[in-house]
Amino acid sequence: MTTSLPPGARAALLAPSALTRTVAAADRDPERRWMLRLPRPVRRSFVAEVIDAGPGRLLQERWMLLQTDDVRESYVEQVLLQLAEPDAQAVWLLRQDRAVRESYVAEVIDGGEPHGPG
Numbered sequence: 001m002t003t004s005l006p007p008g009a010r011a012a013l014l015a016p017s018a019l020t021r022t023v024a025a026a027d028r029d030p031e032r033r034w035m036l037r038l039p040r041p042v043r044r045s046f047v048a049e050v051i052d053a054g055p056g057r058l059l060q061e062r063w064m065l066l067q068t069d070d071v072r073e074s075y076v077e078q079v080l081l082q083l084a085e086p087d088a089q090a091v092w093l094l095r096q097d098r099a100v101r102e103s104y105v106a107e108v109i110d111g112g113e114p115h116g117p118g
Contacts (some may be wrong), residue, residue, distance in 0.1 A: 021037060
């Protein structure tokens with residue numbers, strides 16, 4: 001996951017769902033469109049755990065791997081599998097059970113160290 005965030009992204013992600021769905025309909029980027037269509041509590045967690053925590057692809061990856069099955073599968077279906085060349089490794093990892101994903105987060109992303117609530 002490498003969401004490119006335009007100026008004002010934080011405010012847009014925290015907006016009510018009716019507004020973000022309208023914005024999503026006009027956005028041509030599949031990943032931003034997907035994010036804007038997520039339920040508000042999920043978008044809020046992205047803001048808190050990724051945007052407010054600082055820049056970094058690993059924060060985005062960590063956030064995604066710890067999401068619910070529905071959120072992860074919607075990303076796979078609506079974003080990854082729509083690419084001309086889907087990232088098979090990302091699809092595989094996102095479809096693993098929670099124990100595998102948590103282990104990956106702990107060992108690979110967090111480097112064996114605890115990283116906040118999870």
